[in-house]
Amino acid sequence: xxxxxxxxxPLPEGYYLHNFLKLLDFVNxxxxxxxxxxxxxFYKTFTKLSEGAQRLxxxxxxxxxxxxxxxxxxxxxxxxxxxxxDELELAGFFAVNPRLALPLALHTITKxxxxxxxxxxxxxSEFVNLSASKQQLVAEIASLEEAQVxxxxxxxxxxxxxxxxxxxxxxxxxxxxxxxxELSEFILEDIGVLRxxxxxxxxxxxxxxxxxxxxxxxxxxxxxxELWDGLQSNHLEKVMAIGxxxxxxxxxxxxxxxxxxxxxxxxxxxxxxxxxxxxxxFYQHSGLHPARERTxxxxxKTGREEASLVLLAEILENPFNxxxxxxxxxxxxxxKKKVGQPYQKQKRETFPTVSKSLEKEEGLNxxxxxxxxxxxxxxEGFYAENLLWGGLFGxxxxxxxxxxxxxxxxxxxxxxxxxxxxxNFREKRTEQIKKRLVEVASNNQLSVTIRQCYExxxxxxxxxxxxxxxxxxxxxxxxxxVPREHLVAILSRMADNLREFRxxxxxxxxxxxxxxxxxxxxxxxxxxxxxxNQKRWFRFFQEIGIPYNVTKVSWADG
DNA sequence: CTCAGTTTCG
DNA sequence: TTCACACTGTCTC
DNA sequence: GACAGTGTGTCTCGAAACTGAGCG
Ligand SMILES: [Mn+2]
Ligand SMILES: [Mn+2]
Numbered sequence: 001x002x003x004x005x006x007x008x009x010p011l012p013e014g015y016y017l018h019n020f021l022k023l024l025d026f027v028n029x030x031x032x033x034x035x036x037x038x039x040x041x042f043y044k045t046f047t048k049l050s051e052g053a054q055r056l057x058x059x060x061x062x063x064x065x066x067x068x069x070x071x072x073x074x075x076x077x078x079x080x081x082x083x084x085x086d087e088l089e090l091a092g093f094f095a096v097n098p099r100l101a102l103p104l105a106l107h108t109i110t111k112x113x114x115x116x117x118x119x120x121x122x123x124x125s126e127f128v129n130l131s132a133s134k135q136q137l138v139a140e141i142a143s144l145e146e147a148q149v150x151x152x153x154x155x156x157x158x159x160x161x162x163x164x165x166x167x168x169x170x171x172x173x174x175x176x177x178x179x180x181x182e183l184s185e186f187i188l189e190d191i192g193v194l195r196x197x198x199x200x201x202x203x204x205x206x207x208x209x210x211x212x213x214x215x216x217x218x219x220x221x222x223x224x225x226e227l228w229d230g231l232q233s234n235h236l237e238k239v240m241a242i243g244x245x246x247x248x249x250x251x252x253x254x255x256x257x258x259x260x261x262x263x264x265x266x267x268x269x270x271x272x273x274x275x276x277x278x279x280x281x282f283y284q285h286s287g288l289h290p291a292r293e294r295t296x297x298x299x300x301k302t303g304r305e306e307a308s309l310v311l312l313a314e315i316l317e318n319p320f321n322x323x324x325x326x327x328x329x330x331x332x333x334x335x336k337k338k339v340g341q342p343y344q345k346q347k348r349e350t351f352p353t354v355s356k357s358l359e360k361e362e363g364l365n366x367x368x369x370x371x372x373x374x375x376x377x378x379x380e381g382f383y384a385e386n387l388l389w390g391g392l393f394g395x396x397x398x399x400x401x402x403x404x405x406x407x408x409x410x411x412x413x414x415x416x417x418x419x420x421x422x423x424n425f426r427e428k429r430t431e432q433i434k435k436r437l438v439e440v441a442s443n444n445q446l447s448v449t450i451r452q453c454y455e456x457x458x459x460x461x462x463x464x465x466x467x468x469x470x471x472x473x474x475x476x477x478x479x480x481x482v483p484r485e486h487l488v489a490i491l492s493r494m495a496d497n498l499r500e501f502r503x504x505x506x507x508x509x510x511x512x513x514x515x516x517x518x519x520x521x522x523x524x525x526x527x528x529x530x531x532x533n534q535k536r537w538f539r540f541f542q543e544i545g546i547p548y549n550v551t552k553v554s555w556a557d558g
Numbered sequence: 559c560t561c562a563g564t565t566t567c568g
Numbered sequence: 569t570t571c572a573c574a575c576t577g578t579c580t581c
Numbered sequence: 582g583a584c585a586g587t588g589t590g591t592c593t594c595g596a597a598a599c600t601g602a603g604c605g
Contacts, residue, residue: 011568064565111601134601184567184594191568193594228569265569272587297585348583366573386571466592503571528573529583 011190013077014051019186020058021047026411027174030203034174034211042167045091053084057093061162062183066100069108070158085160095161099150102142105159111137121152166218173214177207177410177418179221185413194467195460196413200404207410207418216251220258227262231269239269240278247285260286267294276302289320293327300331305339321500323532351530351538352549354521357556366525367507370551374510374521381510382474384520387466389505392475393494394464395453396440400432401462416463421499433495440491441484447476464502474509481511481518489544504533506548520548526555 012018024043028035046054055078060068070085078084088094106114111134118125118137128140141149153159173179188194208214223242230238243266246259263286270279276298283291283298292315299308312332319325336343358369367383374381382388394401401416402409405428408417419425426433443449454472457465479487494501506522520541522534530538530550541548 015568062566110599187568188594191594193568224569261569468594507572525574527575531572533571 011187014055015187015190016062016183017051017055017058019183020062022186023175023183024171027171030206031174031208034208034214036211039167039170042164046093049091049093050084050087052078052080053087053091053093056081056084057088057162058183060160061165061168066161066165067105067108068160068162070160072108073160093163095163097154097159098161099146100161102146102149103138105150105153105157106138106141108159109157117153117156120156124149124152169218170214173218173221174208175411176413179218181413193459197402197457197460197462198412199402199409199414201409201412202404202406205407205410210252213252213254216249216255217258219249220251220255224258224262227266231265236273239266242266243282247282257288260288260291264288264291264294267291271298289324290327292320293324293331296328296331300335300338305335309335309339309341322536326532349535351535351542353552354549355552355554357554360555366528366553367523370521370523370553371508374508374551379510379512379519381508382471383507384474384505384509385507386503386505387469388474388478388509389490389494390464390502391466391470392450392478393491393498393502394462395450395457395475396491397433397436397495398453398457398462400429400436401464403429403432405429413461415461420463421502423497423499425498426495433492437488437492437495441488446479446484450475450479477511478509481515483516486544486546489540489546493540500533504531504537506534506537508551518547520546521551522548523551523553525553 024046028040028043046057049057055075056073059075059078060073073081075081085094085096089096109117114134114137115130118128118130124141124144127144128137130137132140169179172182176185189196223246227239227242227246229235230242243263246262246266249259251259263282267279267282267286270282271294280295280298283295292311296308296311296315299305299311309332312328312335315324315328316332319328330346333343333346356370356373358373361369364372371381371383401420403417405417408419410418417425419428440446451472454470454475459467506520508519508521508523510519510521512518522530522538524530538548538550540546
């Protein structure tokens, strides 16, 4: 493969500063009207610093920190370190020994260093247990007289704190459109990790149109990160505090969707604590799916069946999506039955099922065991699920995904257009998609086409193609074995709404002896059941005549 | 010493 | 900050 | 056996360095 023979030339010294300046320049050029005075001043002052100072600032501002210990900072390409530090402090880019929070400063000191330090300082060591864990030690020190601890620490250590962090974040946000991506994106191509599609970015395409959105997104990103921390650590007070903060915000319309999604997560979290009314409040402010579903369920289990029936009727009238509609249809009958209203008996939906009694094997999941069994039955096959079908879509529609249409590409490091998962993705590319589907239906060289795309685009970032796990021969097998009208039907449905139809594909792709002889199998072990999106694909397969089944595995004794 | 989780770096 | 599954308890058939 | 709720592993670029904890 081509990537094996790429020689990696070492990156030029100070490459990170070069990239940082590229980022700043890109933003300055594009967003001059949106930068505030403070940010423009940052740029002016920064670019006047010596190269060593600039390098040191970028080195540290891109690290986690927030504190750094001067005695631990050393970079071969910054020989005059002390001089750079002085310069940065004088110019206001570093604070030296600012007293932020003790735990943050203690974080820069390893446990052995900390014990060593405490042993020399009887004023502190008499109050702490030196054999405690580091976490405890930090907590104990933090509970002592703060000014005294700071003074003692500063006698032994010098702490650096890069300033203008928020300014740098605003620049990053303006460049990437998010805070997940970092400066390291710039070198991924240089070092051969991956490539980015060279799509066209027009001068007038900007991720942000208003300063307000930049600031609102910045604030949201911070709050949301904290929120997720609270959700994952089961910290009720923290989640409540952030939730209430979020409720008080009045962000730009473009941010409302993000807040609403967070409200749903908060509601679910509060339900776990049986805080029904609080959860309902967040659902009411959300409005996104599954907020109404959760509202109905909470009402139902807290004796408000009548209200839930009214909301269920509203949902059925105007469902948010297929998932919500299916829920409402099912749950309405359940509630009617409960309150003694006439209801329709729910008929169980059945799908073609193959039952297999197989032996459990150490280290193999149920999908692999089922696949083994099918292979013994004479099938050829592999584990497919969403990655394979997504990958196939990504390869066959590559140029359409990266088509240069207005306002979808904003920086050189995107894995797809901004509207990839929006409802009007297809609408905006109607003709191209239509034409491509005709090609898929009729091109008798499709396996060649897919090989070419695979080779040409190998390791190029694409939201749908996971190169690490993609297997060209599997794509080729599908293209050769699955009847084209089936392929077209599946791909067309995906293109309709990539958010809804990128998931729910069956686990296994199985092939018989002759072309056209194939099967999609969703493996279900004991206790597992079909998910709503899996059922939706099955109904679609049924309609089209695509062969599929549920493979129910039970464990044989022995 | 090993081991696992995190952070840095190119 | 997604998707699918494992595991649990409850209810219904 | 269906359904609901809860929790977990997985996605991350990968190698190397660093850190803290537990073990013998
Ligand atoms: Mn699966
Ligand atoms: Mn499965």
